[in-house]
Amino acid sequence: MNANDTIREQLQSLAAELQHRLERISAHERHEEGPPSQDFAEQATERENDDVIGALAVDTRHQLGLVRKALERLDAGEYGLCVECGEPIAPARLAALPWAQLCVKCAAQREKR
Template identity: 55%
Template sequence: MSDAFDPRGALERLHREYRQRAEAIRGDLGLLHDSDAVEQAGERQNDDVLHALLAEAEEGLRQVEQALRRLAEGRYGVCRRCGQPVEPARLAALPAAELCLHCAGLER
C-alpha cells in the first residue's frame, strides 16, 4: 500500500465536500419561515449564519477549482508568490494551498 499523496484525488474529494455542503446550506436557506414575528427574528439570525457558512463553502470551492487548474497546467505545488515548491506536508494538510509556509506567514 502506497502512502503517496494524490493531489487530484484529495482535491476532487474536497470539491465534492464543499459542493455538498453548499447545496445543503442552500436547501436550508430555501425553507419557509414561521409566521410568528419572534420566530422570524431568530430565523433571520440563523439565515445570517447560513449565508456566512455558504460564503465559506463557495470560497473553498473556488480555491479547490483554482488548485485543479494549477494541477492541469503543471503549476500545482509551486508557490504563487516566490515560485518555490510548496512543502509536501502543507499540500497534504491543505491540498488547495497556493503559498509555501514562508510566504503564507508573510501574508498574515
C-alpha cells in the same frame, strides 16, 4: 496510480463535498425545509440562522474556488509550487491544506500586509 492521480482524486472529492454543502445551504436559504415560523421570537432566531448560513455559503464558495484553482494548477503542472515565489510548498502544508497556493513564508508575509 501516481502521486498526482492521488492528489487529483483528493481534490475532486473535496470539490464534490463542498458542492454538495453549497446545495444544502442553498436549499436552506430558499427555506425548502418548511414554512417560516409564526412565532416572532422563532422568526428572530431564524433570521440569525440565515445570517450564519449566508456566511457559511460565502466561506464554502471561497474554499471551492481555491480547490478548483488547485486542480487547475495540477493540470498545468504547477501544483505544489508557491504562486508568489515559485518555491515548493512543504508537503506537510499541502497535506493539511491541499488547496494551498502559498508557501509558509509567503503566507506569513501576506498575513502581515
